[in-house]
Amino acid sequence: xxxxxxxxxxxxxxxxxxxxxxxxxxxxxxxxxxxxxxxxxxxxxxxxxxxxxxxxxxxxxxxxxxxxxxxxxxxxxxxxxxxxxxxxxxxxxxxxxxxxxxxxxxxxxxxxxxxxxxxxxxxxxxxxxxxxxxxxxxxxxxxxxxxxxxxxxxxxxxxxxxxxxxxxxxxxxxxxxxxxxxxxxxxxxxxxxxxxxxxxxxxxxxxxxxxxxxxxxxxxxxxxx
Amino acid sequence: xxxxxxxxxxxxxxxxxxxxxxxxxxxxxxxxxxxxxxxxxxxxxxxxxxxxxxxxxxxxxxxxxxxxxxxxxxxxxxxxxxxxxxxxxxxxxxxxxxxxxxxxxxxxxxxxxxxxxxxxxxxxxxxxxxxxxxxxxxxxxxxxxxxxxxxxxxxxxxxxxxxxxxxxxxxxxxxxxxxxxxxxxxxxxxxxxxxxxxxxxxxxxxxxxxxxxxxxxxxxxxxxx
Numbered sequence: 001x002x003x004x005x006x007x008x009x010x011x012x013x014x015x016x017x018x019x020x021x022x023x024x025x026x027x028x029x030x031x032x033x034x035x036x037x038x039x040x041x042x043x044x045x046x047x048x049x050x051x052x053x054x055x056x057x058x059x060x061x062x063x064x065x066x067x068x069x070x071x072x073x074x075x076x077x078x079x080x081x082x083x084x085x086x087x088x089x090x091x092x093x094x095x096x097x098x099x100x101x102x103x104x105x106x107x108x109x110x111x112x113x114x115x116x117x118x119x120x121x122x123x124x125x126x127x128x129x130x131x132x133x134x135x136x137x138x139x140x141x142x143x144x145x146x147x148x149x150x151x152x153x154x155x156x157x158x159x160x161x162x163x164x165x166x167x168x169x170x171x172x173x174x175x176x177x178x179x180x181x182x183x184x185x186x187x188x189x190x191x192x193x194x195x196x197x198x199x200x201x202x203x204x205x206x207x208x209x210x211x212x213x214x215x216x217x218x219x220x221x222x223x224x225x
Numbered sequence: 226x227x228x229x230x231x232x233x234x235x236x237x238x239x240x241x242x243x244x245x246x247x248x249x250x251x252x253x254x255x256x257x258x259x260x261x262x263x264x265x266x267x268x269x270x271x272x273x274x275x276x277x278x279x280x281x282x283x284x285x286x287x288x289x290x291x292x293x294x295x296x297x298x299x300x301x302x303x304x305x306x307x308x309x310x311x312x313x314x315x316x317x318x319x320x321x322x323x324x325x326x327x328x329x330x331x332x333x334x335x336x337x338x339x340x341x342x343x344x345x346x347x348x349x350x351x352x353x354x355x356x357x358x359x360x361x362x363x364x365x366x367x368x369x370x371x372x373x374x375x376x377x378x379x380x381x382x383x384x385x386x387x388x389x390x391x392x393x394x395x396x397x398x399x400x401x402x403x404x405x406x407x408x409x410x411x412x413x414x415x416x417x418x419x420x421x422x423x424x425x426x427x428x429x430x431x432x433x434x435x436x437x438x439x440x441x442x443x444x445x446x447x448x449x450x
Contacts, residue, residue, distance in 0.1 A: 043241050045321075046371075047329055064289065065320040072313065088297065095290040103328060104272055146271075151226055 021202030097165035148187035180217035246427030321392035405442035
C-alpha cells in the first residue's frame with residue numbers, strides 16, 4: 001500500500017490527501033515534521049518539503065509531481081471522474097489553477113499564515129510577525145474574489161466537473177479557515193463553492209485535524225457555515 | 226504557428242525557448258513586459274507572468290504547464306529524444322528537478338538577481354538591494370554543488386538522456402551567468418555539464434540575448450569558458 005508522508009497543516013499535503021480520497025486510492029499515512037530536517041526524510045525528498053508519496057520503492061515528492069503521477073497511474077480508470085480531464089484545453093486550465101494555488105496563493109497567503117501562526121509555535125522564542133499576517137489577509141481578499149469570479153461563471157473552478165483545481169484551492173483555504181482567516185462574507189459565490197467541496201466525504205478527515213493547543217475557528221468543521 | 230510571449234531574461238521563458246528548440250517546434254516570438262501589467266497580457270495569463278505559449282486559440286501559461294502540454298502534444302513523436310521520458314520513475318525525477326529549478330532555485334537565486342540587477346533598471350528611483358544579492362549568491366553556491374553532485378553521478382541531471390531537468394537548470398543558470406553570478410570554478414562537474422548544454426544548437430539564441438546598456442559577463446557566450 002502507498003504511504004503518504006504529510007503534515008496535517010501543510011496545504012500541499014492536504015491537496016494530496018483530498019486527491020487520494022477522491023480517486024479512491026487507499027494509503028497509509030505517516031506524519032512528517034519537515035522543519036526537523038531529518039536525514040531519513042531528506043532521503044525521500046532532498047528539498048525537505050511535504051508531501052511525499054511512497055509506492056513500489058518509488059518516492060514521489062511534491063504536490064504537483066504526485067498529482068501528475070496519480071493521473072498517469074490511476075486517471076484513465078476514473079473516466080468522467082478524472083481529476084485531470086482528457087480535453088487538452090481543460091488540462092491546461094486545471095494545471096494553471098493548480099499552480100495558481102500551490103505556488104502563488106501559497107506564496108502570498110498560506111505560507112505566511114502557516115509560518116507565523118502555526119510553525120512559530122514550535123520554535124522557541126519565536127513570535128508571530130504581525131505585518132506578515134496583515135499581508136496574508138490583504139492578499140486573501142483578492143484571491144477570494146478570484147475564486148468567486150471562477151465559481152460564478154463555472155460549475156466547478158476549472159469547468160463542469162470537480163478537478164485538481166478545486167482540491168488545490170480548497171486545501172489552501174481549509175488551512176486558512178482553521179485559523180479564521182477567510183472572510184467568507186465577502187464573496188457568496190466562493191462560499192457556496194467551498195461549502196460544496198467541504199461536504200464531500202473526501203474532506204472529512206481534514207475537518208477533524210487539530211493543531212495541539214490551538215482550537216479551530218468555530219465554523220471550521222461546520223458544513224453549513 | 227505557435228507564438229511564445231516571453232521576456233529575454235525570464236528564466237522560465239528561457240526554459241520554454243530551449244524546450245521548443247530541442248523539440249524542433251517552430252514558433253514566433255513576442256516580447257512581453259510583465260511588469261507593465263497590460264490588460265492584453267493579463268487576458269492571456271491572469272497571474273501576469275511570462276511565458277505564455279499561444280497555439281490554436283489556446284493560451285498556455287507558465288513553464289510547467291507549457292512543458293506538460295508540449296510533452297502531451299509532441300512528446301511521443303520524439304521517441305528516445307523525449308524530454309519527459311516514458312519510464313514512470315524517470316518522469317517523477319524529471320518533474321522533481323524541473324520543480325526544483327523553476328520554483329526553489331527561482332525563489333532562492335534567480336528571482337533576487339533578476340529583480341535587483343535587471344528589473345530595477347526599469348524602475349525610476351529604484352536601486353539594487355545588496356543584501357538580496359548577497360543572499361542569492363550564497364544560495365547559488367549550495368545549488369551549484371547539488372548540480373555538480375547530480376552531474377557527477379549521471380550522464381545528464383535526471384539520467385541517461387537530456388530532459389526538461391537539464392533545460393530548466395541551464396535556463397536559470399544562464400540568467401545568473403549573464404550577470405557573472407555563477408562561481409564555475411567551485412564545481413568542475415557542474416561546469417562540464419553546463420558546457421555540454423550550452424554548446425547545443427538550441428542554446429544559441431539565448432547566448433545572443435542582451436540587456437540594453439548591460440554587457441554580459443565576459444565568458445557568457447564562450448563555449449569554452
